[in-house]
Amino acid sequence: MAEQFDDSRLDDEAALASADYVLRPLAEAGARVRREVGAAGEAIEQAVARAEGDVRPRAVVAAGPDSRLLRSVLEPWCPVPFVAWPGPSLPGWAGSLDLVVVLAPEGSDTGAASAVAEAVRRGCRVVVACPPKSVVAEHAVGRDSTVLPTSPGDQLATAVVMLQFLDRLDLGPNSDPEAVAQALDDVAIACSPYRDLAVNPAKMLAIALADSTPLLWGGSVLAARAARRVAESIRRASGRTALAGDAEHLLPVLSATKPPDLFADPFDSGEDGDRRPALVVLDDGADEPSIREQRGRLTVAAQDHRVRVETLASDAPNDVARYAALLATGTYAAAYLGVGLRR
Numbered sequence: 001m002a003e004q005f006d007d008s009r010l011d012d013e014a015a016l017a018s019a020d021y022v023l024r025p026l027a028e029a030g031a032r033v034r035r036e037v038g039a040a041g042e043a044i045e046q047a048v049a050r051a052e053g054d055v056r057p058r059a060v061v062a063a064g065p066d067s068r069l070l071r072s073v074l075e076p077w078c079p080v081p082f083v084a085w086p087g088p089s090l091p092g093w094a095g096s097l098d099l100v101v102v103l104a105p106e107g108s109d110t111g112a113a114s115a116v117a118e119a120v121r122r123g124c125r126v127v128v129a130c131p132p133k134s135v136v137a138e139h140a141v142g143r144d145s146t147v148l149p150t151s152p153g154d155q156l157a158t159a160v161v162m163l164q165f166l167d168r169l170d171l172g173p174n175s176d177p178e179a180v181a182q183a184l185d186d187v188a189i190a191c192s193p194y195r196d197l198a199v200n201p202a203k204m205l206a207i208a209l210a211d212s213t214p215l216l217w218g219g220s221v222l223a224a225r226a227a228r229r230v231a232e233s234i235r236r237a238s239g240r241t242a243l244a245g246d247a248e249h250l251l252p253v254l255s256a257t258k259p260p261d262l263f264a265d266p267f268d269s270g271e272d273g274d275r276r277p278a279l280v281v282l283d284d285g286a287d288e289p290s291i292r293e294q295r296g297r298l299t300v301a302a303q304d305h306r307v308r309v310e311t312l313a314s315d316a317p318n319d320v321a322r323y324a325a326l327l328a329t330g331t332y333a334a335a336y337l338g339v340g341l342r343r
Contacts, residue, residue, distance in 0.1 A: 005210035067102075070162065078172060104129065105155045131151065
C-alpha cells in the first residue's frame with residue numbers, strides 16, 4: 001500500500017510547521033528582491049556611470065552555471081548577439097569588445113569563478129552579481145570588472161539585480177523589480193499556510209496531484225523553465241516522479257494512459273507506475289501561435305484519455321514577474337504535497 005495523502009494536515013499548524021524551512025523563504029521572497037536591489041543600487045549606478053561613453057558591446061555572454069535563467073529573459077530581447085555559456089570557460093571568440101555577465105547566488109561555485117577569471121584574463125568587460133566576500137568576487141578583480149553585491153542563496157533576486165543593471169544599459173527588458181516583488185507578495189498571501197485550503201490555490205493543487213504523476217508544461221521559455229523548477233521541487237518534497245518537458249515529450253505519456261478503472265480501490269493509489277498522470281499547464285500569458293497549438297494538442301490528448309488538467313496562471317505585469325509568480329505558486333504546492341504525505 002502506497003503512502004496516503006492526508007489533506008487535513010494542510011490546515012494543521014503543527015503539520016505545516018514541518019515545512020517551515022520551505023514556506024518561510026517563500027513568504028519572504030518579495031522582501032528579498034526589494035532588499036537585494038536596494039543594496040546593489042549604488043554599485044549599479046557606479047557601473048552604469050562607468051559604462052557611459054563606451055561603445056555598445058559586440059555581444060553579451062552570460063557565463064557560469066546560472067546563465068540559463070538570463071538566457072530565458074534576454075535571448076528574445078537583447079539588441080546585440082547574446083550567448084549563454086554555462087560551462088566554466090568562455091566562447092573562444094570572447095574578448096575586450098564583449099560584456100560578460102555572471103550570476104553566482106552562492107558565490108562559491110568553482111565553475112562561475114573559473115568563467116570570471118577567464119573573462120578578466122581576456123580583458124572582457126565583466127559584471128558579476130554575487131556575495132561580495134566570496135570566491136567568485138575574489139576572481140572578479142580587474143580594471144573593467146564590477147561586482148553587484150547580493151546575499152547568498154537566492155537565484156531569482158540575484159537575477160533581478162543583474163537585469164536591473166542590463167536594463168539601465170538598454171541591453172535587457174525593463175523587469176521592474178517592484179513588480180517582481182509584488183507578484184511574489186501576492187502569491188505569498190494567496191498561498192499562505194494560514195489560508196484555508198478551500199481558497200488556497202497551492203493547497204488545492206497539492207490535493208489535485210496527491211494521487212497523480214504530475215506532467216508539467218510551460219509554453220514560453222520562461223514558463224518551461226518554471227515548469228522544470230517546479231518539477232524538481234515536487235520530486236524533492238514528495239519523493240515521487242514528476243516530469244517537465246515539451247509537448248513532444250509529454251504527448252506520448254498522455255497517449256499511453258489507459259482509461260481509469262471505475263472499480264479500482266480509491267484508497268490504493270499504487271506505486272509511481274500505477275498513478276495516473278495529471279497535466280499541469282503553467283500559463284504566463286504567452287500567446288504565440290505555436291504555443292497555442294502545443295497547448296491545444298496537450299489538452300485534447302488529456303481530455304481524450306480522461307487525464308486531469310490543472311492550470312497555474314499569472315497576470316503580473318512583466319515576464320520576470322509572471323515567471324516568479326508561477327515558480328512560487330508551484331513551489332508552495334510542492335511543499336504542501338510533502339506535508340500531506342508526511343514527508
